[in-house]
Amino acid sequence: MAEQVISPDLNFVKDIIASGGDTLKKCFQCATCTVVCNATPNNRPFPRKEMIYAQWGLKDKLISSPDVWLCHNCNDCTKYCPRGARPGDVLSTMRQKFIQENAMPSIMGKVVTQPKMTLIALAIPLVLFLLVLGLTGHLRTPEGQIVYSKFFPIPYIEAVFMSAVGLAGIAYLASLYRFWNSMSKGNNQPYTKGIVPAFIETLIEFAKHSRFAKCGPNADRRIVHMLVFYGFVGLLITTIWVTVYYYAPKINTPIALSDPLKWVANISAASLLIGGVLLALNKMKDKGFVSKSSTFDWIFAIMILLLCITGILTELIRLAGIATLAYPIYFIHLLFVFYTIVFFPYSKLSHMGYRALAITYSKMTNRDIQI
Amino acid sequence: MEKKYGVYVCKGCGINDAVDVERLANVATKDMKMPSCKTHDFLCGPEGVQLIKDDIAKEGVNTIIIAACSPRVKYEEFDFPGTITERVNIREFVAWSQPPKTEDTQNLASDYLMMSITKAQKVDLPQPNILEGISSTILVIGGGITGMTAALDAANAGSKVVLIEKESQLGGFVNKLYKKIPTSEFKEPLIIDTDIDKMVKQVEGHSNIKVYKSAKLEKTDGQPGLYDVTISANGASETIKIGAIVMATGWKPYDASKIDHLGYGKFKNVVTNIEFEELAKKGNGKILRPSDGKEAKRVAFIQCAGQRDPNHLPYCSSMCCVTSLKQAGYVRQNPDAVAMIFYIDIRTPGRLELYYKEAQNNPGIMLTKADVKTVSEAGNGNLYVEAENTLLGEKIKAEADLVVLATGIVPTTKESQEYQDGLTQAASKGDEAKKAYLESTPKPEFILNLSYRQGPEIPSLEGAYGFADSNFICFQYETRRTGIYAAGAVHQPMNMMEAQQDAAGAAFKAIQCLDHISKGIAVHPRAWDETFPDPLLIRCTACKRCTEECPFGAIDEDEKGIPYYKVNRCRRCGTCMGACPERIVAFKDYSVDIIGSMVKAIDVPEEGFRIVAFTCENDAYPALDTAGINRKNIDPSVRFIPLRCLGGMNLVWVADALSRGIDGVLLLGCKFGENYQCHFVKGSELAEYRLGKVGETLNRLQLESERVQMLQVSISDSDKLPGLINEFVEKVKEIGPNPFKGF
Amino acid sequence: MSDIKGILIIGGGMSGLTSAIEAAEAGYKVSIVEKNPYLGGRVAQLNKYFPKLCSPNCGLEIQFKRIKNNENVTLYTLAEVVNVSGVEGSYDVTIKVNPRYVNEKCVGCDACAQACPSERPNEFNFGMDKTKAAYLPFDYAFPFRYVIDEKSCADNCKKACLDACKYNAIDFNMKQETINLKVGAIVMSTGWSLYDAAKMDNLSFGKAQNVITNMMMERLASPNGPTKGKILRPSDGKEVKNIAFVQCAGSRDENHLSHCSYICCLASLKQATYIRELYPDSKAQIFYIDIRTPGRYEQFYWKVRDDKGVTLTKGKVGKISEDPATKDVIVEVEDIAAGNKIKASFDMVVLAAGMVPSTKESTCGMNIPLTDEGFVNAPSLQKGVYAVGTLKSPVDVARSVQDATGATLKSIQSMVRR
Numbered sequence A: 001m002a003e004q005v006i007s008p009d010l011n012f013v014k015d016i017i018a019s020g021g022d023t024l025k026k027c028f029q030c031a032t033c034t035v036v037c038n039a040t041p042n043n044r045p046f047p048r049k050e051m052i053y054a055q056w057g058l059k060d061k062l063i064s065s066p067d068v069w070l071c072h073n074c075n076d077c078t079k080y081c082p083r084g085a086r087p088g089d090v091l092s093t094m095r096q097k098f099i100q101e102n103a104m105p106s107i108m109g110k111v112v113t114q115p116k117m118t119l120i121a122l123a124i125p126l127v128l129f130l131l132v133l134g135l136t137g138h139l140r141t142p143e144g145q146i147v148y149s150k151f152f153p154i155p156y157i158e159a160v161f162m163s164a165v166g167l168a169g170i171a172y173l174a175s176l177y178r179f180w181n182s183m184s185k186g187n188n189q190p191y192t193k194g195i196v197p198a199f200i201e202t203l204i205e206f207a208k209h210s211r212f213a214k215c216g217p218n219a220d221r222r223i224v225h226m227l228v229f230y231g232f233v234g235l236l237i238t239t240i241w242v243t244v245y246y247y248a249p250k251i252n253t254p255i256a257l258s259d260p261l262k263w264v265a266n267i268s269a270a271s272l273l274i275g276g277v278l279l280a281l282n283k284m285k286d287k288g289f290v291s292k293s294s295t296f297d298w299i300f301a302i303m304i305l306l307l308c309i310t311g312i313l314t315e316l317i318r319l320a321g322i323a324t325l326a327y328p329i330y331f332i333h334l335l336f337v338f339y340t341i342v343f344f345p346y347s348k349l350s351h352m353g354y355r356a357l358a359i360t361y362s363k364m365t366n367r368d369i370q371i
Numbered sequence B: 001m002e003k004k005y006g007v008y009v010c011k012g013c014g015i016n017d018a019v020d021v022e023r024l025a026n027v028a029t030k031d032m033k034m035p036s037c038k039t040h041d042f043l044c045g046p047e048g049v050q051l052i053k054d055d056i057a058k059e060g061v062n063t064i065i066i067a068a069c070s071p072r073v074k075y076e077e078f079d080f081p082g083t084i085t086e087r088v089n090i091r092e093f094v095a096w097s098q099p100p101k102t103e104d105t106q107n108l109a110s111d112y113l114m115m116s117i118t119k120a121q122k123v124d125l126p127q128p129n130i131l132e133g134i135s136s137t138i139l140v141i142g143g144g145i146t147g148m149t150a151a152l153d154a155a156n157a158g159s160k161v162v163l164i165e166k167e168s169q170l171g172g173f174v175n176k177l178y179k180k181i182p183t184s185e186f187k188e189p190l191i192i193d194t195d196i197d198k199m200v201k202q203v204e205g206h207s208n209i210k211v212y213k214s215a216k217l218e219k220t221d222g223q224p225g226l227y228d229v230t231i232s233a234n235g236a237s238e239t240i241k242i243g244a245i246v247m248a249t250g251w252k253p254y255d256a257s258k259i260d261h262l263g264y265g266k267f268k269n270v271v272t273n274i275e276f277e278e279l280a281k282k283g284n285g286k287i288l289r290p291s292d293g294k295e296a297k298r299v300a301f302i303q304c305a306g307q308r309d310p311n312h313l314p315y316c317s318s319m320c321c322v323t324s325l326k327q328a329g330y331v332r333q334n335p336d337a338v339a340m341i342f343y344i345d346i347r348t349p350g351r352l353e354l355y356y357k358e359a360q361n362n363p364g365i366m367l368t369k370a371d372v373k374t375v376s377e378a379g380n381g382n383l384y385v386e387a388e389n390t391l392l393g394e395k396i397k398a399e400a401d402l403v404v405l406a407t408g409i410v411p412t413t414k415e416s417q418e419y420q421d422g423l424t425q426a427a428s429k430g431d432e433a434k435k436a437y438l439e440s441t442p443k444p445e446f447i448l449n450l451s452y453r454q455g456p457e458i459p460s461l462e463g464a465y466g467f468a469d470s471n472f473i474c475f476q477y478e479t480r481r482t483g484i485y486a487a488g489a490v491h492q493p494m495n496m497m498e499a500q501q502d503a504a505g506a507a508f509k510a511i512q513c514l515d516h517i518s519k520g521i522a523v524h525p526r527a528w529d530e531t532f533p534d535p536l537l538i539r540c541t542a543c544k545r546c547t548e549e550c551p552f553g554a555i556d557e558d559e560k561g562i563p564y565y566k567v568n569r570c571r572r573c574g575t576c577m578g579a580c581p582e583r584i585v586a587f588k589d590y591s592v593d594i595i596g597s598m599v600k601a602i603d604v605p606e607e608g609f610r611i612v613a614f615t616c617e618n619d620a621y622p623a624l625d626t627a628g629i630n631r632k633n634i635d636p637s638v639r640f641i642p643l644r645c646l647g648g649m650n651l652v653w654v655a656d657a658l659s660r661g662i663d664g665v666l667l668l669g670c671k672f673g674e675n676y677q678c679h680f681v682k683g684s685e686l687a688e689y690r691l692g693k694v695g696e697t698l699n700r701l702q703l704e705s706e707r708v709q710m711l712q713v714s715i716s717d718s719d720k721l722p723g724l725i726n727e728f729v730e731k732v733k734e735i736g737p738n739p740f741k742g743f
Numbered sequence C: 001m002s003d004i005k006g007i008l009i010i011g012g013g014m015s016g017l018t019s020a021i022e023a024a025e026a027g028y029k030v031s032i033v034e035k036n037p038y039l040g041g042r043v044a045q046l047n048k049y050f051p052k053l054c055s056p057n058c059g060l061e062i063q064f065k066r067i068k069n070n071e072n073v074t075l076y077t078l079a080e081v082v083n084v085s086g087v088e089g090s091y092d093v094t095i096k097v098n099p100r101y102v103n104e105k106c107v108g109c110d111a112c113a114q115a116c117p118s119e120r121p122n123e124f125n126f127g128m129d130k131t132k133a134a135y136l137p138f139d140y141a142f143p144f145r146y147v148i149d150e151k152s153c154a155d156n157c158k159k160a161c162l163d164a165c166k167y168n169a170i171d172f173n174m175k176q177e178t179i180n181l182k183v184g185a186i187v188m189s190t191g192w193s194l195y196d197a198a199k200m201d202n203l204s205f206g207k208a209q210n211v212i213t214n215m216m217m218e219r220l221a222s223p224n225g226p227t228k229g230k231i232l233r234p235s236d237g238k239e240v241k242n243i244a245f246v247q248c249a250g251s252r253d254e255n256h257l258s259h260c261s262y263i264c265c266l267a268s269l270k271q272a273t274y275i276r277e278l279y280p281d282s283k284a285q286i287f288y289i290d291i292r293t294p295g296r297y298e299q300f301y302w303k304v305r306d307d308k309g310v311t312l313t314k315g316k317v318g319k320i321s322e323d324p325a326t327k328d329v330i331v332e333v334e335d336i337a338a339g340n341k342i343k344a345s346f347d348m349v350v351l352a353a354g355m356v357p358s359t360k361e362s363t364c365g366m367n368i369p370l371t372d373e374g375f376v377n378a379p380s381l382q383k384g385v386y387a388v389g390t391l392k393s394p395v396d397v398a399r400s401v402q403d404a405t406g407a408t409l410k411s412i413q414s415m416v417r418r
Helices: A010-018 A032-036 A048-055 A059-063 A076-080 A087-101 A106-113 A115-135 A154-187 A195-208 A210-214 A221-247 A260-284 A295-320 A323-342 A348-364 B021-031 B046-059 B091-095 B103-122 B145-156 B172-176 B196-205 B273-282 B320-331 B352-360 B414-428 B431-440 B496-519 B545-549 B575-579 B592-600 B620-629 B651-659 B683-701 B715-719 B721-735 C014-025 C056-068 C111-115 C155-164 C214-221 C264-278 C297-305 C397-417
Strands: A004-006 B005-010 B037-040 B063-068 B084-089 B138-141 B161-164 B209-212 B215-221 B227-233 B236-242 B244-247 B251-253 B270-272 B298-305 B338-343 B365-369 B371-379 B382-388 B395-400 B402-407 B409-411 B484-486 B555-557 B563-565 B611-616 B638-643 B664-669 B708-712 C006-010 C030-033 C073-076 C079-087 C090-097 C119-121 C130-132 C177-188 C192-194 C211-213 C242-249 C283-288 C310-314 C319-322 C329-335 C340-346 C348-353 C355-357 C385-387
Touching (some): A010 A048, A010 A087, A032 A076, A032 C329, A048 A059, A048 A087, A048 B365, A087 A295, A087 A348, A106 A115, A115 A295, A115 A323, A154 A323, A154 A348, A195 A210, A195 A348, A210 A221, A295 A323, A295 A348, B005 B021, B005 B046, B005 B103, B021 B103, B037 B046, B063 B103, B084 B091, B084 B103, B091 B103, B091 B620, B103 B592, B103 B638, B138 B145, B138 B496, B145 B161, B145 B172, B145 B196, B145 B209, B145 B244, B145 B496, B145 C397, B161 B227, B172 B273, B196 B209, B244 B496, B270 B273, B273 B320, B273 B402, B298 B320, B298 B382, B320 B338, B320 B352, B320 B365, B320 B402, B338 B382, B414 B431, B484 B496, B496 C014, B496 C397, B545 B555, B575 B683, B592 B638, B611 B620, B611 B651, B611 B683, B620 B638, B620 B664, B620 B721, B651 B664, B651 B683, B664 B683, B664 B721, B683 B708, B708 B721, B715 B721, C006 C014, C006 C397, C014 C056, C014 C073, C014 C177, C014 C397, C111 C130, C211 C214, C214 C348, C242 C340, C264 C283, C264 C297, C264 C348, C297 C310, C310 C329
Parallel strands (some): A004 B395, B005 B037, B063 B084, B138 B161, B138 B244, B161 B209, B298 B338, B298 B402, B338 B365, B611 B638, C006 C030, C006 C177, C030 C073, C177 C385, C211 C348, C242 C348
Antiparallel strands (some): B215 B227, B227 B236, B251 B409, B371 B382, B555 B563, C079 C090, C090 C177, C119 C130, C192 C355, C319 C329, C329 C340
């Protein structure tokens, strides 16, 4: 193997430490973590090597590492770590740093991933919405039966969201592409499987959440993650469905509670809410070892909960007919919807794409594990 | 002393079942003409002991022969001060290892009884040899942390101490240190002041301590308790009386320029760990590198530089890992600086692990396992460290502003030991070679300058790489020069804390040695022994074997080559007794004649075999006892005779035995060679060496050499030993009876 | 001299023996308080010492011989210090001495044990075999006197033992005694006990039959051990030909023992030689984080490393399981040098379990300053009380002996100061 020039980056180390990986330097490379981890491949397993790369501040090594994403934060490693180095949390921090570093445009990475910037992040849709509504003269509580589209007409929403999502989507794809490139170049492993079958396998795994089943002390995560995941999937489907209704059968909102769309929507919302609550509880639960969640993680959990709660309130208050409350809540809900959907590439949710690519890559390079 | 004998035979513990005790008593009274022989069912019980005590009080019995259990047990019961007491081991060696009531068993018991009575007849009560004018002053050589600790500890226990230091100030290596690690709680701050000045003050101000600085030990004459030590300091020489010596001369850093691939001497910014301390001290914590005085912000530490390496130091210096972790802390006093540590294994044993844990938890201290291959120039005075097998990748290259080599320690005794060993080797090739060696080899600085016939320093220990170490795990101060105890880094590789503990240990042994000498008893391991070698020098032929073979250098020679015993150096092993062809060395209870007479006391029948086994008291004898405890059968033709050490084995006994018709001779000694087990250094090895010469005797007697054999036995061999002995007996039986039987 | 009080030595292992005998030979009265019925402590249980591979009984024999020849030593076995009061130079010590049920008349003839109908687990062999209720702790035991485990000896057992003894050496009327001593200095040398390996749930001790501890391995390899020195695995008595050593089993692990136990690397290297010597076709693999063989021990490491039958693998074992069919032990570890996670099967696995300072059990009726790990924080100890050897930090026998010798001098200083 070629000689590598190692240049320790103290600032990167400090950054990881400051962002939730404060135990990073405690690792003494015993490799207990890689052994107790059920999600790691046998060949060049993680997270031991990621820990030393991070200890030395070798950012390049980490940026091209698929393994950071193969980690499902089960925390078996953290439980058994003899030094309290909490590799699970450190890897989680690395993912956060990566999302931030790999963001396009990079300013968005900073705005969304840094907890202190959260309000600024929320200010973006706020300003945008106020602008749209103000300019079109909708910035008031409509009369009569509560119909949200009277306040924020669907075409406006479509226009705002479509363009924002479109831009974010392009940015996300670019980020993913960059990640794929650095991963495949940085690792330079021969392929034993094509990208298409590997990707399909990955998607099937995602659907089953089978990797989470490998988690040892933190096995509840599978259910929690599944609830959140399918909640989002359901809401995504609902959103598309609503659009389809709007343009094709011309069914307008509010949609009747008896409509299957509403069923899916409500079930998804419930799933997300339960998932979100469990997620928060799980973070606080004593699992027999110390694991700290970063503020980055906490903000994400809170955002989901707020999205969910405002969504449900939007529906309930509408049904209760309190217009003065309904429209402002709806407005706030839309802020969180925007935050969730448009900031997807920069928030914790973006891990989905990175993880999908990392797993696909590991399957292609024959470093997959038995699922 | 006029001897009044009392023979007592115990019938307990199965002895009565195994032998006919009445017949045995008859052996004592009839064959050995003892005035009386009493038997008792339970001799070690209160009544039995009283029986003996009554005889002492009423009959004036003063020479007691007790045929019962092994002398290793019931030592309190059978302790009769002021008497000669001989224990005959007919329990473990007879009743417990032989079939009951056979003729062989009976003969075995009666031989043991006769041998012991014979011995008792020859033994005298010891009179301790207390020399006049014993000094109780302790000399500590070396004023570093070890020497100062030893001096203070001895002085605080009430001893007078003389401390000599070759430099102009006390403190040793600690003077060079910028900081040290905390002593007990390994929490922030991880680097603290050494406070060496306070200790120096304490030493210099202590009323029991006299300090000589810029001083050298010119000559050490005499023996423990009576050393005449000549100290030269500041141009003047002074001879003072010294009792015992603590050698705390410490270490020298390994010459880093010998480690070619690490660039020391080639590149200015490659320094040793000691030089790094000096840099840190000079910059008061700021690390200004030698080439350009620029502050070093990337410092690479290379562990095991020239250590754990067959081409350099083949040992670990025990302190460099912690030192580098500490020094990385110096680097990190600048928050923007980085310390990279390349190690093979991080060695922070015991609680030092907690220091590692704390020190490591620092953003700017980077560690990796690595085999460092080269240090090369990177321009601007910077350096590349290239390494393989790292945790970061198979081959890596890191740039550093400064490279610190964690070089190891070389004991100050190394050079002089090597010189002496070379001299011995040359001398063995003849006077010419010796002369050539003396002329061609530069004489190193000696430490002790002993005027001993065996040389001026503590002899080297195989596998100790020049350290003045003890060969024994259990006995860390079992020195080969009585009265001289090494401590600190000259003793073993160790850190500062360990050195201070070691210093107290060595200081104590020096004090204890003087206590023994003042009482006329031997120094460890025979610390109860009041006997001493008393050679009949009129018959000495000046063959010099005793002076050469004495493991402790206790015997000097006069101009005619006649040995001169320095009894305070002697440890009473009897090696000189074994060495002496004239058989003139004797102790009151241990002599060529006594053992020879025991051999002669064995009844050698015309039919049947007899084997004598000379047995090391410390290992083989307890192993045989334990075989008895486990009721292992041993061939009844074997008679065991314990020796203080097999080094006392005199060849005449072999000749005596064989010429009397004894069929075989077995020597049971301990393991020799590297990792030898003999507490008298070379006892069993010398016995083996002497056996090599027995061939002559055997040839003269026209006997097979296989009749004499030596076995190396460990104390834990009790399970195997009976089998080995029985095998030997079988071999002798195959050879056939000794033709001298009946002569 | 009569006004000079003696020195109390708590613990009769190698450290305590050293402190006691050295002081006694320098003319000081010493009392050794030992909780076991025999002296020698941990080293008595060892088959061999590293690096010389010699028997600890050799050194113990010399120590015992020194005691036998010195009248300054008073010995209390089966005894514990329960209270200490006073200051340097003048301590009042209360000792509780448990009954041995065998008095000084015992000759060591084994008749009671032969007659005794009851058995008890042999704690000297870590429960791997049994002794009679009347027993000699081991064949080199000092004092050479039997003991009766009264709890394991019912009335019929007591009768059988009593009847068997011809020397009136058995006395079931013995009661726990309290003894008060006045001493001038105290040396604590109560040593260590082995960490409970069952606490490491991932290493399967107590679950997989063929997972044993390093101390059990010493007993298995000892000629006077439960298998008479043949290393046979517990599940089926098969000769062990393929063995793994798991280093830092509990040590250097803040979930268990955050300190390094100093001796385990050397002990495993040594134990690898046991198996290699016993069965020339055997293989041993040692899994480690760092090999810690300080000083001249490095040479011993090289010697074992260079044996073709021994493999050293950097990587801490994270999981151990049992093959239910063969009872072989499956070890999971990352071979760090190769960068692969491996699963390997062994006949038997030895856990290099670590040292727990005995202060966890008792601080001998004193208020002793301790470190977070439970070791004695020596610099904070009151004057007159000294802790030695493994009570302060894990160390080997050599360093224990050095420290114990030094502690003798400190004790003498305590006498001098008063």
